Amino acid sequence: METRPWFRTMRARALVRLWSIFGEPLWVVVNMGFPVLSSLAFSLLYLSIGAGSYVGFAVLGGVMVSFWGNVLWSMASQFNWDKQEGLFEIYLTSPAPISAILIGMSAGGILATVPSAVIVTVIGWALFHPVVSASWGAVALTFGLTLASLYALGMTLSSLYLVYGREAESMNNVLQEPVSMLSGVYFPSIGQFSPFPFALQVAASLIPLTIGMDALRKSLFFAEGVGAVWLDLVLLAVMAVVFLGISEFSLRALERKGRRDGTIAVRIR
Amino acid sequence: MMNFRSLFAAAWMGIQHDLAWTTPAASLLLNVVAPFASVMTTSIIYWFGASHGTTGFDPTHLAYILVGATLYAHIAAYAWVPTVAIAEGKNLAVFPHIYLTSRSTAVYLAGRALSSFVISTITSMLALAAAYFVLGVFFHTGIPLIVTPLSLALLAVALLVNIPGALGLGYLLGSYSLYASKFEWSLPGYVAGLLMVFSGALFPPTTLPWPISSAAAALPYTLFISAARDAIIYGHLADYAYSLLFCAVGGLIMLAVCLRIYLAAEKRARRDGVLDRRLA
Numbered sequence: 001m002e003t004r005p006w007f008r009t010m011r012a013r014a015l016v017r018l019w020s021i022f023g024e025p026l027w028v029v030v031n032m033g034f035p036v037l038s039s040l041a042f043s044l045l046y047l048s049i050g051a052g053s054y055v056g057f058a059v060l061g062g063v064m065v066s067f068w069g070n071v072l073w074s075m076a077s078q079f080n081w082d083k084q085e086g087l088f089e090i091y092l093t094s095p096a097p098i099s100a101i102l103i104g105m106s107a108g109g110i111l112a113t114v115p116s117a118v119i120v121t122v123i124g125w126a127l128f129h130p131v132v133s134a135s136w137g138a139v140a141l142t143f144g145l146t147l148a149s150l151y152a153l154g155m156t157l158s159s160l161y162l163v164y165g166r167e168a169e170s171m172n173n174v175l176q177e178p179v180s181m182l183s184g185v186y187f188p189s190i191g192q193f194s195p196f197p198f199a200l201q202v203a204a205s206l207i208p209l210t211i212g213m214d215a216l217r218k219s220l221f222f223a224e225g226v227g228a229v230w231l232d233l234v235l236l237a238v239m240a241v242v243f244l245g246i247s248e249f250s251l252r253a254l255e256r257k258g259r260r261d262g263t264i265a266v267r268i269r
Numbered sequence: 270m271m272n273f274r275s276l277f278a279a280a281w282m283g284i285q286h287d288l289a290w291t292t293p294a295a296s297l298l299l300n301v302v303a304p305f306a307s308v309m310t311t312s313i314i315y316w317f318g319a320s321h322g323t324t325g326f327d328p329t330h331l332a333y334i335l336v337g338a339t340l341y342a343h344i345a346a347y348a349w350v351p352t353v354a355i356a357e358g359k360n361l362a363v364f365p366h367i368y369l370t371s372r373s374t375a376v377y378l379a380g381r382a383l384s385s386f387v388i389s390t391i392t393s394m395l396a397l398a399a400a401y402f403v404l405g406v407f408f409h410t411g412i413p414l415i416v417t418p419l420s421l422a423l424l425a426v427a428l429l430v431n432i433p434g435a436l437g438l439g440y441l442l443g444s445y446s447l448y449a450s451k452f453e454w455s456l457p458g459y460v461a462g463l464l465m466v467f468s469g470a471l472f473p474p475t476t477l478p479w480p481i482s483s484a485a486a487a488l489p490y491t492l493f494i495s496a497a498r499d500a501i502i503y504g505h506l507a508d509y510a511y512s513l514l515f516c517a518v519g520g521l522i523m524l525a526v527c528l529r530i531y532l533a534a535e536k537r538a539r540r541d542g543v544l545d546r547r548l549a
Contacts, residue, residue: 026452027452029452030452030454030455031455033455033458033459033462034455034458034459034461034462036462037458037459037461037462037463037465037466038461038462038465040462040466041462041465041466041471042311042314042471044466044471044472044476044477045311045314045315045318045334045471045472046314046318046322047472047476048471048472048473048476049315049318049319049322049324049330049472050318050319050322050323050324051317051318051319051321051322051323051324052322053322054317054318054321054322058314170290170291170299173303174299174302174303176303177302177303177304177306177307177310178302178303178306180306180310181306181307181309181310181313185310186310186314187310187313187314187317187318188317193317193321195313195316195317195407195408196407197407
């Protein structure tokens with residue numbers, strides 16, 4: 001009985017997100033713009049320099065950038081926007097568990113990004129025919145855990161962004177490109193093919209997308225199975241749990257502080 | 270004279286809007302991060318692909334990518350400003366008030382775009398310089414850029430000559446923004462992505478299939494990036510002058526056409542009652 005409100009809240013929040021996207025199919029066109037075009041540009045770059053065998057990296061990068069964009073703009077910024085619209089105070093005063101709202105937002109976000117990711121894949125495969133040599137079980141497991149840890153990071157950011165006011169949008173703009181670069185969305189950023197010094201590779205490995213991209217490339221293009229990427233999978237699972245815990249903790253802390261300082265209902269700072 | 274005052278007032282407002290949300294130094298620094306990361310990503314893709322592909326790594330080609338990646342991001346950064354000025358202005362009720370004044374909103378948008386041009390020029394050049402040094406260290410190579418007073422002056426002229434074309438694009442997107450109230454936020458991604466593919470920023474337009482390649486080669490932005498490369502990589506003054514001339518002509522035609530489209534869209538938007546509409 002105790003879990004029912006939690007699941008009802010999660011489903012309700014996920015459905016809001018799904019309706020907002022699928023109720024207006026043009027949103028799919030909106031979301032796919034940058035991932036499709038950047039993946040197209042980087043695929044053509046690989047081709048133009050005689051590295052056609054790596055075109056798949058650019059297509060996979062486009063797919064994962066769709067999700068990363070969704071994490072930044074529809075997870076991290078969401079509570080800040082909800083606060084500006086007056087929704088956040090309703091969340092807090094209702095009996096709805098905040099973790100259910102966050103998980104629902106993530107589940108809805110993932111499902112809503114799937115069409116855009118599929119379109120990037122189809123266009124990339126149709127135009128460039130990248131060579132795939134996959135261990136599908138490992139790909140599926142890695143993909144699932146990458147999304148789980150990435151959206152858990154989004155939950156953490158959404159709680160941290162509440163501390164900021166309008167600066168949150170600027171923070172997103174600042175984060176988007178550097179994280180894409182460090183994570184090696186379009187090229188290997190960790191391991192023997194990385195151009196980065198070891199210390200930077202270690203720092204980059206703290207971002208779930210870095211580990212996820214590395215494992216996805218290994219399992220999708222080099223047929224490495226679960227046995228070969230198990231460490232990546234463990235790391236992704238640990239990151240998902242840790243980020244989830246941090247987001248829950250920081251939201252509670254911010255709620256307490258907001259109550260004390262009387263800033264919960266302050267919409268624009 | 271009045272239009273110049275309005276232009277400067279709008280440009281100053283743009284500077285305040287873009288930089289005053291924190292200290293100017295911090296804001297400038299944060300504005301460098303994204304173009305720097307974007308240039309680094311593209312350059313590293315080239316390094317990785319060329320090192321493991323059939324052509325092999327060539328520092329001159331890296332310079333080609335470095336300059337192209339910096340400049341497409343620079344164009345994208347200020348070409349979409351009229352869009353955000355309208356979208357944000359409608360949301361916060363600033364734009365209808367600008368419309369009610371005796372000056373044209375086109376002057377306001379030009380001022381906002383010019384302020385963003387100044388900021389983007391500074392941040393792009395800082396990003397280029399930072400990437401030049403960092404990539405040199407990462408790849409243990411010298412990147413052959415010509416850095417002399419003459420080459421920098423030629424680059425500065427090319428940056429200025431590209432303004433009409435980019436402003437034209439801004440007006441065109443602004444015409445859409447007058448009517449839209451949802452999807453205008455996705456335009457920066459589309460503008461940046463389209464420039465990546467069609468402006469010869471990362472690969473020659475001949476990589477694209479015909480007739481797209483011919484159309485891409487004739488774009489003012491492609492000619493601008495080509496002129497900039499002639500100025501600071503190859504030192505080909507004749508090619509520089511040729512590209513810049515056609516960039517100027519194409520840019521002015523684009524500005525004239527797109528300004529007419531914008532003014533017509535504005536007139537129609539007033540008739541349709543959408544100038545102050547916040548939600549679709």
